Amino acid sequence: MSEASLQPATDPNPAYRVERSSVHGNGVFARRDIAPGERIIEYGGREITWDEAQVRAEIQGGPHNHTFFFSLANGNVIDGGDHGNEARFINHSCEPNCEAIEEEDGRIFIYALHDIRQDEELSYSYPLIYEGRHTPAIKRAFACRCGALNCTGTMLAPKPRKRKPRAKPASLPGLAAPQPEHDPVRQQAV
Numbered sequence: 001m002s003e004a005s006l007q008p009a010t011d012p013n014p015a016y017r018v019e020r021s022s023v024h025g026n027g028v029f030a031r032r033d034i035a036p037g038e039r040i041i042e043y044g045g046r047e048i049t050w051d052e053a054q055v056r057a058e059i060q061g062g063p064h065n066h067t068f069f070f071s072l073a074n075g076n077v078i079d080g081g082d083h084g085n086e087a088r089f090i091n092h093s094c095e096p097n098c099e100a101i102e103e104e105d106g107r108i109f110i111y112a113l114h115d116i117r118q119d120e121e122l123s124y125s126y127p128l129i130y131e132g133r134h135t136p137a138i139k140r141a142f143a144c145r146c147g148a149l150n151c152t153g154t155m156l157a158p159k160p161r162k163r164k165p166r167a168k169p170a171s172l173p174g175l176a177a178p179q180p181e182h183d184p185v186r187q188q189a190v
Contacts, residue, residue, distance in 0.1 A: 007013060015040055016122060017088050024143055026089040027121045034116040043070055043108035044085035045078040053077040070102055093123030093157045095148035100124050127157035
């Protein structure tokens with residue numbers, strides 16, 4: 001991959017600008033009104049393996065709450081901190097006005113979910129996957145400050161719950177479980 005292909009082509013008159021955000025650090029704001037469904041920007045950066053992303057996070061003293069990693073369907077990650085663009089500054093919100101969509105070619109684009117007014121901050125929901133324990137310190141490090149009415153208070157994706165196996169119903173001694181007269185799954189052609 002050439003260095004030129006890492007950085008998406010820049011629009012000479014983009015629909016956005018980067019400035020300080022009340023949500024977190026830098027943010028991306030609408031330079032003009034943006035229509036629903038409009039493609040706003042490509043998420044740029046170097047595509048790396050998940051293992052390389054883990055190494056980079058560890059070098060930075062991971063876990064870190066300031067991440068530019070964007071997971072791809074192929075298991076790799078785009079590191080927006082490595083040859084990335086302004087899209088890496090789009091902040092999380094529990095009530096986003098944008099969404100990130102991975103195209104068939106593995107490129108990520110940010111689209112408007114609804115009308116976005118000039119000067120409104122762009123945001124999308126990026127529930128972060130953190131495989132370690134969600135301790136109070138980790139939850140504080142990944143606190144959400146979006147201010148939405150439905151704010152979950154965290155940017156972390158919920159941990160998958162491990163389900164206990166269902167207990168089989170107990171049968172009474174001497175009684176067999178009733179068998180259906182017609183079981184299409186077990187029916188065989190003669």
